[in-house]
Amino acid sequence: MKAVFLKKFKEMPEIVEFEPDWSLGPGEVLLEIEMSGLCYRDLLTIDGHFPRTKLPIILGHEIAGKVIAINETVTNFEPGDRVASLTYIPCGKCRYCKSGNENLCKQRLVFGEDINGSFAQMIKVHEGSLVKIPDKVTAEGATIASCITGMVLRAFRHVAGVKQGEFVLITGAGGGVGIHVIQVAKALGCKVIAATSSEEKFRYIIDAGVDEVLLFDDKIVEKVKSLTGGEGVKVVLEVVSQPTFDKSLRCLAWGGRIVMVGSVTVSSVKVPLGLIILKANSIAGTIAATRKDLEDALRLTVEGKVRPVVTAYPLEKIHETIEKMRRKGSVGRILLKP
Ligand SMILES: [Zn+2]
Numbered sequence: 455m456k457a458v459f460l461k462k463f464k465e466m467p468e469i470v471e472f473e474p475d476w477s478l479g480p481g482e483v484l485l486e487i488e489m490s491g492l493c494y495r496d497l498l499t500i501d502g503h504f505p506r507t508k509l510p511i512i513l514g515h516e517i518a519g520k521v522i523a524i525n526e527t528v529t530n531f532e533p534g535d536r537v538a539s540l541t542y543i544p545c546g547k548c549r550y551c552k553s554g555n556e557n558l559c560k561q562r563l564v565f566g567e568d569i570n571g572s573f574a575q576m577i578k579v580h581e582g583s584l585v586k587i588p589d590k591v592t593a594e595g596a597t598i599a600s601c602i603t604g605m606v607l608r609a610f611r612h613v614a615g616v617k618q619g620e621f622v623l624i625t626g627a628g629g630g631v632g633i634h635v636i637q638v639a640k641a642l643g644c645k646v647i648a649a650t651s652s653e654e655k656f657r658y659i660i661d662a663g664v665d666e667v668l669l670f671d672d673k674i675v676e677k678v679k680s681l682t683g684g685e686g687v688k689v690v691l692e693v694v695s696q697p698t699f700d701k702s703l704r705c706l707a708w709g710g711r712i713v714m715v716g717s718v719t720v721s722s723v724k725v726p727l728g729l730i731i732l733k734a735n736s737i738a739g740t741i742a743a744t745r746k747d748l749e750d751a752l753r754l755t756v757e758g759k760v761r762p763v764v765t766a767y768p769l770e771k772i773h774e775t776i777e778k779m780r781r782k783g784s785v786g787r788i789l790l791k792p
């Protein structure tokens with residue numbers, strides 16, 4: 455089969471012919487990949503920011519596919535099932551896995567870093583990573599449900615504890631993640647202020663159903679305060695992180711929470727601790743979705759509350775799509791079809 459291998463950090467991945475061992479161990483399932491998402495994390499992996507990545511490796515962790523074979527121990531899936539996968543295989547045994555918080559499993563194996571990923575025609579996964587795709591959801595809709603909308607649901611519900619009617623600010627709103635964050639926030643009944651660095655993306659952000667769209671510039675704090683009656687927002691969902699963090703923090707209301715869900719750099723920031731104490735603010739991070747989040751995210755797509763904003767390219771266009779993502783030249787999520 456064709457597969458996109460990263461052989462060396464800081465070098466472009468290569469498409470190569472690869473004949474893997476498809477024998478299936480206990481709980482394992484073989485999938486034919488329908489669609490895969492290109493994620494900023496793939497770029498960070500290529501750039502060497504996840505140095506424990508086991509090179510050479512097939513990249514890709516946002517997976518929608520069809521079951522073509524199962525090990526005889528697999529109980530929940532059969533050939534022909536359409537499935538979406540978590541971005542990792544949880545161990546299934548630790549206290550996090552047993553309590554439904556498998557996104558925190560320390561033994562989890564991440565696709566495209568610890569084990570071969572989905573920029574290929576087929577992939578071997580464990581049934582513990584999979585959920586069935588409802589009939590009404592396309593492969594495009596399923597591909598964004600783990601690393602984007604499922605992860606964002608976790609951030610809003612479990613980490614931010616957002617309530618209906620609360621103001622939220624979303625940074626990087628014009629990107630492939632941000633545009634879907636808006637949809638999830640609206641589905642949860644929030645009042646959504648979206649911020650972007652590009653006025654050209656306003657139209658497209660408004661189409662996603664946002665309440666207000668702002669240019670993220672030096673005036674952002676004043677603009678957010680004036681839209682929220684001087685209070686600030688209860689929750690910021692940070693998709694950008696280091697470049698926007700300081701101003702985002704200052705957009706928070708008293709008792710507000712900032713949740714980091716994505717980062718375009720690995721740089722650090724200065725944190726004004728006094729301000730955080732005075733305003734009783736919280737800073738939190740969150741990682742990945744659980745199977746429950748993934749199921750709930752797929753349900754939002756069935757209900758039409760999440761509408762995938764994606765552009766699909768053939769897998770052969772991997773170099774072109776990586777460059778496009780680096781230039782922020784894409785609208786919505788870039789998907790790759792084998
Ligand atoms: Zn991802």
Ligand SMILES: [Zn+2]
Binds near residue numbers: 545549
């Ligand atoms: Zn575990």
